[in-house]
Amino acid sequence: MTGYSLAIEAEGLKKHFGETKAVDGVNLAVPTGAVYGVLGPNGAGKTTTIRMLATLLQPDGGSARVLGHDIVREADAVRGLVSLTGQLASVDEDLNGRENLILLGLLLGLKRPAAKERADELLEAFDLTEAATRLVKNYSGGMRRRLDIAASLVVTPELMFLDEPTTGLDPRSRNQVWDIVRALAEAGTTILLCTQYLEEADQLAEGIAVIDHGRVIAEGTPAQLKASVGGGALHVRLLDPEQRPEAERILTERLGSAVLEPDPARLSSQCADAERGADAVAELSRNGITVADFSLGQPSLDEVFLALTGHPAEDDETAETTAEAA
Amino acid sequence: MTNPITTNDAGGTIEEAAVRKAISSTPRPERASALAAALAFGWRGMLKIRHVPEQLLDVTVTPVMFVLMFTYLFGGAIEGSTSAYRDFVLPGVLVMAVIFTTVYCGISINTDLTKGVLDRFRSLPIWSPAPLLGALLGDCVRYLVAATVIIVLGLILGFRPENGVPGVLAAVGLVVIFSFALSWVFTTVGLLMRSPNAVMNAGFMAIFPITFLSNVYVREDTLPSGLKAFVDVNPITHLTTASRDLMGGTVQAENLIVVLGTAIVLTAVFLPLTTRLYRRA
Numbered sequence: 179m180t181g182y183s184l185a186i187e188a189e190g191l192k193k194h195f196g197e198t199k200a201v202d203g204v205n206l207a208v209p210t211g212a213v214y215g216v217l218g219p220n221g222a223g224k225t226t227t228i229r230m231l232a233t234l235l236q237p238d239g240g241s242a243r244v245l246g247h248d249i250v251r252e253a254d255a256v257r258g259l260v261s262l263t264g265q266l267a268s269v270d271e272d273l274n275g276r277e278n279l280i281l282l283g284l285l286l287g288l289k290r291p292a293a294k295e296r297a298d299e300l301l302e303a304f305d306l307t308e309a310a311t312r313l314v315k316n317y318s319g320g321m322r323r324r325l326d327i328a329a330s331l332v333v334t335p336e337l338m339f340l341d342e343p344t345t346g347l348d349p350r351s352r353n354q355v356w357d358i359v360r361a362l363a364e365a366g367t368t369i370l371l372c373t374q375y376l377e378e379a380d381q382l383a384e385g386i387a388v389i390d391h392g393r394v395i396a397e398g399t400p401a402q403l404k405a406s407v408g409g410g411a412l413h414v415r416l417l418d419p420e421q422r423p424e425a426e427r428i429l430t431e432r433l434g435s436a437v438l439e440p441d442p443a444r445l446s447s448q449c450a451d452a453e454r455g456a457d458a459v460a461e462l463s464r465n466g467i468t469v470a471d472f473s474l475g476q477p478s479l480d481e482v483f484l485a486l487t488g489h490p491a492e493d494d495e496t497a498e499t500t501a502e503a504a
Numbered sequence: 505m506t507n508p509i510t511t512n513d514a515g516g517t518i519e520e521a522a523v524r525k526a527i528s529s530t531p532r533p534e535r536a537s538a539l540a541a542a543l544a545f546g547w548r549g550m551l552k553i554r555h556v557p558e559q560l561l562d563v564t565v566t567p568v569m570f571v572l573m574f575t576y577l578f579g580g581a582i583e584g585s586t587s588a589y590r591d592f593v594l595p596g597v598l599v600m601a602v603i604f605t606t607v608y609c610g611i612s613i614n615t616d617l618t619k620g621v622l623d624r625f626r627s628l629p630i631w632s633p634a635p636l637l638g639a640l641l642g643d644c645v646r647y648l649v650a651a652t653v654i655i656v657l658g659l660i661l662g663f664r665p666e667n668g669v670p671g672v673l674a675a676v677g678l679v680v681i682f683s684f685a686l687s688w689v690f691t692t693v694g695l696l697m698r699s700p701n702a703v704m705n706a707g708f709m710a711i712f713p714i715t716f717l718s719n720v721y722v723r724e725d726t727l728p729s730g731l732k733a734f735v736d737v738n739p740i741t742h743l744t745t746a747s748r749d750l751m752g753g754t755v756q757a758e759n760l761i762v763v764l765g766t767a768i769v770l771t772a773v774f775l776p777l778t779t780r781l782y783r784r785a
Contacts, residue, residue: 229623232623232627233626233627234623234626234627235784236784254629257627257628257629258535258629260627261627262623262624262627264620264623264624265620266619266620266623268619268620268621268623268624269621269624270548270616270619270621271619271621272551272552272555272556273548273551273552273555274555277548277551281544281547281548282624282628284536284540284541284543284544284547285536285541285544285545285625285628285630285634286533286535286536286628286629287533287534287535287536287540288533292533299525299526300526302522302526303522303523303525303526304523304526313555329624331526331527333532333533334527334528334532357520357523358523360520361520361523361524361527362523362527364520364524365524365527365528367527
């Protein structure tokens with residue numbers, strides 16, 4: 179569709195804030211037409227990377243090309259091709275939904291009647307028609323997110339940056355956002371998706387880069403990444419932490435490995451097969467170990483991190499979380 | 505593919521087909537001209553005034569209170585009669601009311617910054633000072649509302665300026681020009697501070713002494729010499745004197761020069777500073 183095979187090429191991208199190396203040499207190669215996930219904990223440097231690629235921040239080192247244009251020397255050309263849906267919903271709270279979309283239409287060069295028509299079309303598509311004349315500050319989190327994404331689509335971008343689009347949303351709103359992202363991907367829009375959730379990246383992205391302390395520490399398809407972590411995991415919480423060594427022994431025997439979690443009553447094992455997991459839990463009961471609860475699921479970001487880095491994902495920077503709470 | 509994929513809060517549906525149609529239907533238009541972008545931001549300023557009229561209330565109630573309080577409480581004591589003091593204080597309160605309003609442009613730019621909407625504007629392919637210039641249009645409306653409230657209140661209280669309508673308009677014009685220049689100071693502050701509240705506190709902490717330590721309320725020759733020295737160089741004093749003279753007397757060139765000179769210096773320093781901070785925000 180576009181002339182380049184890579185939508186984003188970043189080499190050694192750096193951004194330091196004083197002593198903090200927020201982004202410390204990020205390399206990215208994002209193919210055109212794909213949903214590409216950037217996975218990492220709070221403070222890993224995801225938002226800073228996106229802000230540099232969207233030309234909002236000047237890098238301190240390295241270089242990047244977005245759709246063939248240098249993000250520093252040709253920032254204006256980049257801005258003409260991308261759109262940004264930031265972590266904080268980047269819409270005007272003191273305006274209503276329709277006015278927000280009309281404003282963006284006008285700013286992107288539509289004439290007033292066309293901007294109005296476009297706004298109504300997007301409100302309809304994102305199921306916001308009823309809320310069109312309500313002030314955005316009275317929107318629910320899910321509605322605000324939908325408006326935010328709609329605002330990024332007033333003129334169809336070639337590349338869309340989505341920064342944690344579902345953080346703080348209830349499951350139903352989250353599913354709606356996922357559906358929208360899928361529809362966008364089907365239509366051929368390239369999307370760079372930042373997320374803290376492996377499940378989200380798994381659901382939406384074709385390629386994933388895992389980022390930690392400002393560096394890309396792993397890259398691959400969701401399947402490769404999960405394989406490197408070992409598929410799924412069985413999480414068990416015991417009623418009595420005293421019984422953990424015994425439980426560890428049984429799980430290791432049944433499932434091949436067991437990891438003690440920070441909580442003294444919890445442990446987990448790699449387990450991709452539900453039947454074997456259920457069987458292992460039953461074995462615990464047979465040995466007189468009371469299981470308070472257990473779950474079988476995809477590896478969490480923590481487990482991915484543990485597998486990739488040997489240390490759990492840390493919230494070592496509170497800036498992003500505080501910004502979100504504000 | 506027309507199958508509904510999810511239900512939403514209100515029980516409606518998001519149709520994948522509708523989303524797809526919506527994202528495929530736009531050819532990219534020509535970029536918005538600098539003027540079109542600034543006007544769009546001006547429209548945004550108007551909408552905000554319409555949706556949040558309390559902002560205007562804040563900036564008009566205080567000056568109205570001051571006019572009434574000072575005229576009837578202190579007027580007799582200061583100037584010998586309430587009507588004489590009313591004629592003296594009214595042009596001064598006009599200056600104060602409009603100057604107070606300038607703090608709001610700092611508050612609104614800080615709100616945009618902390619809420620994240622500034623990120624979206626900065627990621628758009630538009631002439632980069634457009635949001636700032638557009639906001640000035642909104643400010644202009646606020647200045648004129650504040651000025652009109654004071655003048656109308658004055659007329660109700662019996663204020664009849666000698667130089668009539670042209671004099672009043674000239675005074676309002678001068679005050680607005682000075683306020684535009686001063687507003688760049690607050691946009692700079694707005695881009696540097698952490699929260700809209702901090703901007704408001706800092707703004708009013710600066711604005712109160714600067715407007716009170718002038719000849720808005722009392723004649724400068726009644727002041728002790730140290731204070732008088734400050735009041736004499738305060739540009740607000742010159743602005744107040746100039747607007748008094750424009751409304752009911754003969755304006756002195758010196759005051760106009762000081763007022764317009766200060767406006768030029770403030771703009772020359774703080775406009776580039778604001779633009780720079782804005783690009784890096």
